Amino acid sequence: MTDAIRELYDGAARxxxxxxxxxxxxxLFAENDGLRTPRTVTSLAPFNGPSEVTLRG
Incomplete structure (x- = not known):
């Protein structure tokens, strides 16, 4: 975790x-892209194994 990310998370916690x-x-969430879930994430479902999943908007 970078210092910038740590500062962002600490600010969100405050x-x-x-x-x-x-x-x-x-x-806070509208102004900081780093606090939003990305459109594509890695799913670690045990029955499928790791796979890239694109979330619906």
């Missing part, structure tokens, strides 16, 4: 723990 307002949390 906003959700201290303020907790929906508006503040929504703004």
């Amino acid at each position: 906003v959700t723990a201290e303020d907790g307002s929906f508006t503040a949390v929504r703004e």
